[in-house]
Amino acid sequence: MSTHARLVAVLCCLLVGVGGVAVTVGGATDGPVTEAHPVLDQSPLSETIAQQSPGEGSANGTSTNQTDHHRNPENVSEDGSQSAVKRWLVGSMAGRLEGGAINLSQGQYQLARSLLGEGFGNDLGRYVNVAGDTDIQQDDQVAKTFNETQQTQQTYSEQVREFEQLYEEYQEAKEAGNTVQARRLAKRLERLGSNINETGQTLVERYETLSNITGASLEDGQQAILNTTNRTLSQVEAVVEQSLVRTELRITSVSPTAAYDDPLVIEGQYVTENGTAIGDSVIALAVPGPGSKTTTASNGSFRLTHRPIDLETGDQTITVSATPDNASVYLPTTTTVTTNISSVDPRVAFIDSFDRISFGAERSVVVDVTVAERPAGDVPVAITLDGRTLATGRTTESGRFESAVQLPPSVRNGTVDLTARAGTDSRAVAASSATRTVTVESSPTDLSLATTNGSSIRVHGELLAANGVPVADQPIRLSVDGTVVDIVRTNATGVFTGLIDSESATVGQSVTITARYDEPTSNLEPSRASAVGERLKQETNTPGESGGPNAPGESGGPNAPGDQSSPLWDALTNPIVVGAGVVSVAGLFIAGYFWRRRSPSATPTATQSGQSGTETPQTPEPTATTLADVEAAIEHDWPDAAVISLYEVVSRYAAADVRPDLTPRERYRAARDALSAEQATVFERVTTLYEQAKFAPESVPTDRIEDMIAAVRQDFGEDADAPADD
Numbered sequence: 060m061s062t063h064a065r066l067v068a069v070l071c072c073l074l075v076g077v078g079g080v081a082v083t084v085g086g087a088t089d090g091p092v093t094e095a096h097p098v099l100d101q102s103p104l105s106e107t108i109a110q111q112s113p114g115e116g117s118a119n120g121t122s123t124n125q126t127d128h129h130r131n132p133e134n135v136s137e138d139g140s141q142s143a144v145k146r147w148l149v150g151s152m153a154g155r156l157e158g159g160a161i162n163l164s165q166g167q168y169q170l171a172r173s174l175l176g177e178g179f180g181n182d183l184g185r186y187v188n189v190a191g192d193t194d195i196q197q198d199d200q201v202a203k204t205f206n207e208t209q210q211t212q213q214t215y216s217e218q219v220r221e222f223e224q225l226y227e228e229y230q231e232a233k234e235a236g237n238t239v240q241a242r243r244l245a246k247r248l249e250r251l252g253s254n255i256n257e258t259g260q261t262l263v264e265r266y267e268t269l270s271n272i273t274g275a276s277l278e279d280g281q282q283a284i285l286n287t288t289n290r291t292l293s294q295v296e297a298v299v300e301q302s303l304v305r306t307e308l309r310i311t312s313v314s315p316t317a318a319y320d321d322p323l324v325i326e327g328q329y330v331t332e333n334g335t336a337i338g339d340s341v342i343a344l345a346v347p348g349p350g351s352k353t354t355t356a357s358n359g360s361f362r363l364t365h366r367p368i369d370l371e372t373g374d375q376t377i378t379v380s381a382t383p384d385n386a387s388v389y390l391p392t393t394t395t396v397t398t399n400i401s402s403v404d405p406r407v408a409f410i411d412s413f414d415r416i417s418f419g420a421e422r423s424v425v426v427d428v429t430v431a432e433r434p435a436g437d438v439p440v441a442i443t444l445d446g447r448t449l450a451t452g453r454t455t456e457s458g459r460f461e462s463a464v465q466l467p468p469s470v471r472n473g474t475v476d477l478t479a480r481a482g483t484d485s486r487a488v489a490a491s492s493a494t495r496t497v498t499v500e501s502s503p504t505d506l507s508l509a510t511t512n513g514s515s516i517r518v519h520g521e522l523l524a525a526n527g528v529p530v531a532d533q534p535i536r537l538s539v540d541g542t543v544v545d546i547v548r549t550n551a552t553g554v555f556t557g558l559i560d561s562e563s564a565t566v567g568q569s570v571t572i573t574a575r576y577d578e579p580t581s582n583l584e585p586s587r588a589s590a591v592g593e594r595l596k597q598e599t600n601t602p603g604e605s606g607g608p609n610a611p612g613e614s615g616g617p618n619a620p621g622d623q624s625s626p627l628w629d630a631l632t633n634p635i636v637v638g639a640g641v642v643s644v645a646g647l648f649i650a651g652y653f654w655r656r657r658s659p660s661a662t663p664t665a666t667q668s669g670q671s672g673t674e675t676p677q678t679p680e681p682t683a684t685t686l687a688d689v690e691a692a693i694e695h696d697w698p699d700a701a702v703i704s705l706y707e708v709v710s711r712y713a714a715a716d717v718r719p720d721l722t723p724r725e726r727y728r729a730a731r732d733a734l735s736a737e738q739a740t741v742f743e744r745v746t747t748l749y750e751q752a753k754f755a756p757e758s759v760p761t762d763r764i765e766d767m768i769a770a771v772r773q774d775f776g777e778d779a780d781a782p783a784d785d
Contacts, residue, residue, distance in 0.1 A: 145189055151182045152182050156175070156266070156269075157277055157280030158170075158171075159216065160279075164283040183209070200272060204269055208262070208265040211261055214258055215259060218258060219291065221251060222255060222291055226298075228244055241302050243386060245298045245299065246391070249299060249390060252291050252292055252294070259285070263284055266281045302388070303390045305331070305390050306389050307330060307392055308327055308393070308394040309328045309330060312325070312326045316401060318401045318487060320403055322364050322366045325363045326363075327360070328358070328359045329342065329355045330359050336359030337359050337381075337383060337389055340383040342354070342381055345377070346377060349369075368438060368486070368487055369483065370486065371400065371486055372400050374399050375397070375399070377396050380393045403431070403487070403489065405428050405489070406429045407426060407480070407481045408426065409426055410426060411423060420465070422465075424450065424464055426440060428440065428458045434458030435488065436453075439482065439483060440454060440460040444467075444477050445471065449465070450462035450463075450464050454481070469580065471581070474498055475498075476496060477495050477496070479492060501583070501584055502526070502583055505522075505523045505524075505586060506520065506576050506587060508520040508573075508590045512592055515559060516592035516593070517558055517700070518556065518557045519697050519699070519700045520535070520574055521552075521553050521697075522549050522576055523553055524583065529549070529554075530549060531553060532549060533578065535575070535576055538572070550699070554697065554698070556700060565594065567595075570593070571590075571591055572589065684704050689704045705768065708771065709775065712775055737773075741767070741775070745771070748764070
């Protein structure tokens with residue numbers, strides 16, 4: 060595994076959290092598994108932790124450990140300790156699975172859930188990290204199987220817990236004499252019991268697979284799962300016996316062959332197990348695409364007709380279901396029939412389309428689909444231009460499909476094919492198409508760019524077509540003094556944002572930042588914009604405070620990303636990442652990469668669109684972001700930048716004493732207890748908007764931002780309108 064890949068794996072593990080311990084489960088268990096215990100007092104993992112946790116070796120803080128923390132992890136074998144650690148982690152995860160199954164069988168749902176939570180995730184993350192230093196294919200299979208088993212057991216646990224809750228509601232309805240509600244709950248219990256049986260079987264099979272590939276003994280866990288499933292099925296039988304009547308479908312005739320122009324016909328009767336007819340119940344086919352249904356007569360008889368469209372050709376087994384009214388005493392049931400499906404070729408014809416199209420313009424396409432000269436309804440249709448899909452859907456009963464379409468940026472200029480395709484290969488209605496040529500015209504673009512000075516330079520801008528239509532999901536190349544430093548993409552409203560960090564700009568030195576859009580295969584013409592920005596000097600903190608000389612992201616600091624000789628690099632690439640110290644360093648790394656600590660001013664820089672020169676702004680004395688900056692971003696139509704600034708305002712006053720290495724959501728949770736209920740609500744809502752602005756493809760609506768500004772002013776008062784008193 061490459062160094063970069065190991066780094067990513069370790070970071071993923073750290074995000075889950077470092078911790079997790081093994082549990083020992085074996086033999087008969089009379090009570091719940093309530094706590095975790097080390098497998099051995101001096102297990103391989105505990106020894107490795109001791110070797111890799113500096114500062115814990117003596118009372119005076121001097122470590123007695125002689126491990127070299129700057130050795131290349133690829134050269135560290137520690138006499139086979141990796142194999143020992145993997146064995147320990149396998150035992151830990153197997154114990155957690157088995158303990159969870161036993162707790163579940165005893166009704167200890169919270170304990171069962173906790174054993175498969177953070178600790179299990181930590182163990183799995185460590186196993187993946189350690190296994191990444193080997194080329195043993197079985198390690199990947201072990202990790203994958205543990206992950207699948209954990210997910211299956213979590214699903215199983217939730218199903219069992221839901222069943223028990225529903226069962227209590229059912230008992231209450233029975234005791235209250237609410238027959239209709241009891242029947243409805245009984246049907247839900249019957250369906251859920253079937254799901255539990257299926258999931259339980261899958262889980263037992265996964266346990267068996269784990270035992271085979273790891274040698275772990277999981278018999279007690281398998282037996283606990285079987286006990287839980289059997290207990291559930293027994294309860295289902297009792298519920299059905301008390302409140303419901305089982306039913307069956309009796310099929311009397313089925314068409315041996317079927318096609319779109321030769322429909323499938325199924326006849327039969329819906330009755331109870333003792334033959335009593337059930338009328339007014341829905342009979343339906345479970346097929347891909349549009350299905351067919353009918354209602355039983357008073358004597359339970361039915362005739363169901365279906366024109367196959369999306370069914371595969373050849374012999375097919377089709378499920379027929381009967382569903383009585385949910386308040387009735389009758390249970391739903393299913394059966395299957397078999398028939399042979401043959402295909403037909405539809406005819407596709409353009410009724411209306413266009414000859415020319417450009418970006419941002421809307422055009423109409425109308426298509427008719429027929430089979431044997433008769434309109435073909437419910438047939439799938441796709442409209443493509445030069446291979447790019449413009450619209451999809453199904454024909455109406457009259458065989459017509461119509462849709463408004465727009466040109467995507469990715470279609471090249473010139474003459475291209477407009478294609479209407481109906482049907483699907485190897486299905487009852489086979490694929491057929493009609494094509495005509497159209498001309499794609501190029502469109503000019505307008506690119507804007509502005510900067511906000513700070514400890515890093517924030518850039519934000521917008522890509523529009525000449526007609527003012529935003530251009531989404533397009534690459535924008537950012538360069539500093541002619542050197543490309545980043546490629547960002549526009550969001551759904553054409554807006555892009557980025558950060559120019561310490562590696563690209565020197566503190567106190569103005570640089571020219573250029574944004575360029577140039578996609579040769581697009582129908583949009585190139586454009587560029589430039590602005591001047593400056594990294595402002597960051598306020599120096601006293602030793603021990605966050606953001607000091609080694610603040611994440613600062614050039615030359617030992618935590619700087621990319622410095623492969625730093626302690627952070629050694630810690631992150633070590634095969635076993637443990638200890639609170641490592642968590643702190645990794646948290647700072649992540650925060651430095653994703654979170655811009657901002658004490659200097661937010662100074663928008665003058666922008667010229669479409670050309671490279673701009674005015675050089677005068678930089679005022681550093682101040683903190685205020686709501687005025689947020690409102691200025693809104694006025695410039697930069698909603699995402701406005702939200703980011705709004706989060707800085709609120710977090711500064713709501714979480715002033717919270718460590719800066721936390722994620723935004725963690726900051727909120729750590730700060731909310733010190734806030735009023737109203738302030739905590741505002742902080743949470745602003746945090747949610749921040750996450751949307753940073754990670755969602757769509758920009759935050761301006762009206763939502765304005766509402767939050769009003770809420771911040773109301774609940775945080777004048778503090779939010781004034782710079783912080785640093």
